[in-house]
Amino acid sequence: MxxxxxxxxxxxxxxxxxxxxxxxxxxxxxxxxxxxxxxxxxxxxxxxxxxxxxxSKEDLFTACIRREARALTEAVRVGARPELPADRQLWSGLTAFFTHTARHPDGWAVLHLQARTHGEVFAAEVAAMRAEIVAFVTQLILAAAREAHRDPDLREAEVSGLAEALVGAAESLADWANATPGVTARQAATTLMNFAWAGLGDLMAGRHWTPPDDSGDVDAPAAQIEVTSPAG
Amino acid sequence: MxxxxxxxxxxxxxxxxxxxxxxxxxxxxxxxxxxxxxxxxxxxxxxxxxxxxxxSKEDLFTACIRREARALTEAVRVGARPELPADRQLWSGLTAFFTHTARHPDGWAVLHLQARTHGEVFAAEVAAMRAEIVAFVTQLILAAAREAHRDPDLREAEVSGLAEALVGAAESLADWANATPGVTARQAATTLMNFAWAGLGDLMAGRHWTPPDDSGDVDAPAAQIEVTSPAG
Amino acid sequence: MxxxxxxxxxxxxxxxxxxxxxxxxxxxxxxxxxxxxxxxxxxxxxxxxxxxxxxSKEDLFTACIRREARALTEAVRVGARPELPADRQLWSGLTAFFTHTARHPDGWAVLHLQARTHGEVFAAEVAAMRAEIVAFVTQLILAAAREAHRDPDLREAEVSGLAEALVGAAESLADWANATPGVTARQAATTLMNFAWAGLGDLMAGRHWTPPDDSGDVDAPAAQIEVTSPAG
Amino acid sequence: MxxxxxxxxxxxxxxxxxxxxxxxxxxxxxxxxxxxxxxxxxxxxxxxxxxxxxxSKEDLFTACIRREARALTEAVRVGARPELPADRQLWSGLTAFFTHTARHPDGWAVLHLQARTHGEVFAAEVAAMRAEIVAFVTQLILAAAREAHRDPDLREAEVSGLAEALVGAAESLADWANATPGVTARQAATTLMNFAWAGLGDLMAGRHWTPPDDSGDVDAPAAQIEVTSPAG
DNA sequence: TATGAATGAGGCTTCATTCAT
DNA sequence: AATGAATGAAGCCTCATTCAT
Missing domain, CATH: 1.10.10.60 (Homeodomain-like)
Known part of the structure; x- marks a missing residue:
């Protein structure tokens, strides 16, 4: 054994x-x-x-948290290729996130479930990682807005609220994707991008967000949600 | 003591x-x-x-989970007044959710943290509750779409994916709201509705969602979600 | 067993x-x-x-020390019948002391060996008991002097130095008596009384002993106890 | 470090x-x-x-005991210059003893506390050293008596009882001197010499102390040391 | 309905000691 | 002459759980 x-x-x-x-x-x-x-x-x-x-058991657990946190943030940062436009960066970052959590379910469980559940010390450790990711996502959103020549005055506080929500949703979806057989990382990422970018309101207005096509990517090809052709 | x-x-x-x-x-x-x-x-x-x-300790914990799960779902169901339009129902349901989790932090910790962290048996217990809520939200979204005379063919699977995301985000925000002093249940609900309804895409298009003013509600006064008509 | x-x-x-x-x-x-x-x-x-x-083990040990310390001081106090003249009181107190240590060798080992050897906390516990006994002996010596109409100006500090020495000798003799078969408590007490009362000086009739002056010696000069001139 | x-x-x-x-x-x-x-x-x-x-740890500890025991006895033997009169020898031996224990507190702790507290094997090791010192002191006392032309018939058993007491008192005083700041080796030696030479009896001029006869007492009858008749 | 008395089992941690180089 | 790597054994402590009243 x-x-x-x-x-x-x-x-x-x-x-x-x-x-x-x-x-x-x-x-x-x-x-x-x-x-x-x-x-x-x-x-x-x-x-x-x-x-x-x-x-000690505590130190061992802390070492686990640190190692897994570093691995996860590294995976996300590497996944989000900085040469892409911001929305594509976000999408590929999310894909990397879901890929990593799917491939390292125990690491993810340590970070998302165990570390948050067994004492402030451990919780603080993941909180630091989470803050880092939220900051990263915030920058992406701001960059996206800039690229869209939109709202140059968007206050960072506002955006970081949205980033919070986005990251929170991503965390929940990671659990859901891991628990639901047949859901790939790309599908999870697409679902979340649709949710985040278009919103439910858009959904009802018929506007959808389109995932990029996936040439030479590591994961499975199919997008999860049938994306109707973008409005002209 | x-x-x-x-x-x-x-x-x-x-x-x-x-x-x-x-x-x-x-x-x-x-x-x-x-x-x-x-x-x-x-x-x-x-x-x-x-x-x-x-x-036994297990049975005691299970009893706790069941009692708190029932209390939470009940609070949400009561909060979402069925006579309102669907989007208002969703908003008030979310408000009830955040109100309840804020008022019963230990119960919420039991459901959201402890039960998911200590064995399949307990996890299944909350999973059932969660499924119930997801189904409820799915119905609300479908109803909202119907009311907007939109997309009558929306497949339930698609929508339940969004419902998953919405509920996931709500869970994360509940923790965030509990941990962030000064954030009320209504604020949390509004943040989430904005995120869900308008999405980030809208944000960058300059469109915002404005909370309604609040006539005769149990909590804070403001009315619910002003859904701006989709741009043509 | x-x-x-x-x-x-x-x-x-x-x-x-x-x-x-x-x-x-x-x-x-x-x-x-x-x-x-x-x-x-x-x-x-x-x-x-x-x-x-x-x-805990610590608390258990402390409880042992306290119980045995109380038992020992109680035995001594009871042994020294206050109606007797002071020297008799001292003798009977010592006898009680040696009797008790002989009858409770484990308790004595706990107090005299173990408690002093395993940490300041425990040592302080016995130090308190010892101080109590030294004070008691000091009083007896002073009373004896008073009864002998002697040296009414004996400074208590001086006498308590002698009491220290007496108690220290008693402690050592307790170990010796316990380790030497055939030595009774009364014998031990008598030996010590002889030593204390008559001294070695009497043994050889040299009366007071004067420390040599310290030419080229390594240590500090002052002698501690001022020796009064021999009684006529 | x-x-x-x-x-x-x-x-x-x-x-x-x-x-x-x-x-x-x-x-x-x-x-x-x-x-x-x-x-x-x-x-x-x-x-x-x-x-x-x-x-092994045991062997290492034994080696420590032996080295420190040898060092201590050597220091005492060297301190007691054989060319001096016996009382001076005793005093300088004691001074050497207190000096050594003050300069080597760890060695003294090993000998006086640790070795006696952790098993017969180690205790025997220090017992040997102690016996050697007691014998040495006994010889000094006898020599002193001889020099004083006194009591040529002093039985060695009697004297070795007194030597026991003297050594025991010295051991106790060593701890006391180490624990009490400002007490030098010479002071400790002087205190003990005064105590031993003059005794408490001199202090109150009561000369010899006679043990009471033991009617109806709890312990064994025989007194150990033959007490010479009090000086008139 | 309610409890003081009691325990089998198991977990964290540390230590003296050795192996292989 | 010297050490990095490794372990069997044992100790302190706590817990869920029951017995007898």
Whole structure:
């Protein structure tokens, strides 16, 4: 059970193995229900070694949060290619986000569920990451407005409220996409872009947002929502 | 500390006291960190009595989830007055939602954080409630479309995707509103309606949604959502 | 092994059983080497009950120290019958002291060895007891001097230095008496009284001993106690 | 922190560094609370090397005890210059004793507190040292008596009882002097010499003290030391 | 209806000690 | 001569749960 027992690894490698095991265990069982015993076994290592390298359950959990938070923000930042127009950046950033959360469900569970549920210290850790993402999204929205030669006076406070809502919706959709078989990251991103860009009001007015076509992209091709042809 | 020690109460009353204590404790400490000892003390009752009435920690937690879920859905359903037009219903339903979550932070923590974080059994319990709400919102959106004489062929699947997003955003905003001092339920509802109805696209087109003034409502006075007619 | 397993005792009784077991275990094994498991078993009780009543190993140890300290001071105070002349009081107090330490070797080990060796907190606890005893002895010495119509100006500071030395010697002799088979409490008390009353000087009739002046010596010069000229 | 990390030292030197670190750690933390990790780090050496040289924690502790015991007895023996008269020898021996314990508080803690508190094996080790010192003091007392042309028949058993008391008092005073700022070794030695030489009896001129006869008393009858008849 | 007394089980953490180089 | 990597064993503590009244 767990990793193959390879002896005498350099510390850095072992630490990553331990974090892997910890993220999986914390993600599945939850922070409190996860036992250090289980984590150590899954890492193919004795418990004292885990303590030697990671100090305590709290520290281990914090290390998990930090690693996963960095991985997620990195994925989003890389996904949002800065050479694209802002709306496309947003869309591809969202796609990267949903792709990452789908590929790392345990990491996502650690960040979105566990870290928020077990104490202010951990919650603060993810709050920092979230703030970073919200700021990033805010910049994208402002850039989009600029590109559209629109509303140069948009107050940042206003926009960051919208960014909050957008990020919040994205988080919820990530859970939903993970829980709903057959929903791809692109579909989730498209749904959210439609929701965010056009709004329900537009939907009823017949205007839709069109996802870009996906040449050479990493994920599945099909868009989720049938997009009617844009109004002329 | 805890409830005043009144002896010999009828069972139904005692049970509610216990559930009150349990919700508070589960909400504050989390499911696992909450101890039956603390709950019993807070309820002003001995531990064996808790077991006599509620059977086990799991059953107690399930009872909490059920009670809080019912209270929340009830609040939303009552808030959304069926005699109003659909968009107004949605707005007032959201307001009721944010009002309830603000007034019952522990109950909301139980439903939104704890129940989703500690095992499939509990998660299923809230999932059922959520599905109910999503269905309700879906109906409201469809009704709104109907009232606007729009898109009679909107497929329910499509709309329920949007409903998902809307509910997801609402959940996130509830946390945000609870954590941000000075944000009222009405403000939260308005923010979300703006986001949902007008979308970011509208924002950049310069169109804004204005909250209606408020005649005879239970909460703050302002009326609901002014939906501007879609631009031709 | 351990106490006979009698079920369902009132708390006060169980607590004493636990303290008995704890004093024995701490006295024999030492504070750190004593395991809560062993104490619980010796008390005929499960470990959680020990924690329920005594809170922690530290608290349990503190409770032991307090109980044994009280018992010892009480024994001494009762032993020194106040109606006797002061020297007799001192002698009978010492006898009571040696009797008690001989009869409660574990309690004595807890006070004299363990409590002083495992942290300031515990040490302070016995220091308080010791101070009380030193004060008591100081009073006895002063009373003896008064009864002998001697040196009414004896400064208390001076005398309490002697009391310190006397108590220190008594403590050491208690260990010695316990370790040397065939030495009774009365013998130990007599030895000490002889030493204290007559001194070695009498033994060799050299009367007062004068410290040499300190030419080229390493330490500070002043002698501490001003030695009064020998009685005529 | 700890010793400067110098590589490749000859074994003898490394061993002393380890013992230095061990004595400090054992003295401060106590035998059980001291960890081999801490000792190794303080010695500026890896743990396996400590085991290579000193074998085990027990052996290491024993080595500490032996080194410190030898150092202490050596200091006393050197301090008591044999060319002086016996009383002077005693005084300077005591001074050397108090000087040494004041300069090596950790070593003294190891000998006086730790070694006596953690098992018969270690206790025996210091008991040997103590016996040696008691014998030495006994000889000094006998010599003093001889020099005073007194009591040539003093039985050694009697005197060694007094030596016991004297040494016990010295041990206690060493702790007291270390704990009381401003008390020098010479002062401590003088206090003890005064106490021993003049006694309390002189203080009140009551000369010899006679134990009461023991009618109906709880303890064993025999007094230990034959008390010579009081001077007229 | 209600509770004081009691425990089996399990989790976090630390330590003395060794292996392989 | 010296060490980075690793672990078996054990200790403190807490908890959900029950018994006997």
């Amino acid at each position: 767990g990793a193959v027992k390879t002896k005498r690894m350099p510390r850095a490698v072992r630490e990553q193995q331990m974090l892997d095991a910890a993220v999986r265990t914390f993600g599945n069982r939850g922070y409190m229900a996860a036992s250090m015993d289980e984590i150590a076994e899954l890492a193919g290592v004795s418990k004292p070694l885990v303590y030697l390298y990671l100090n | 805890g409830a005043v020690k009144t002896k010999r109460m009828p069972r139904a009353v005692r049970e509610q006291q216990m559930l009150d204590a349990a919700v508070r404790t589960f909400g504050n400490r989390g499911y696992m960190a909450a101890s039956m000892d603390e709950i019993a003390e807070l309820a002003g009752v001995s531990k064996p009595l808790v077991y006599l009435y509620l059977n | 351990g106490a006979v397993k009698t079920k369902r005792m009132p708390r006060a009784v169980r607590e004493q059983q636990m303290l008995d077991a704890a004093v024995r275990t701490f006295g024999n094994r030492g504070y750190m080497a004593a395991s809560m498991d062993e104490i619980a078993e010796l008390a005929g009780v499960s470990k959680p009950l020990v924690y329920l009543y005594l809170n | 700890g010793a400067v990390k110098t590589k490749r030292m000859p074994r003898a030197v490394r061993e002393q560094q380890m013992l230095d670190a061990a004595v400090r750690t054992f003295g401060n933390r106590g035998y059980m609370a001291a960890s081999m990790d801490e000792i190794a780090e303080l010695a500026g050496v890896s743990k396996p090397l400590v085991y290579l040289y000193l074998n």
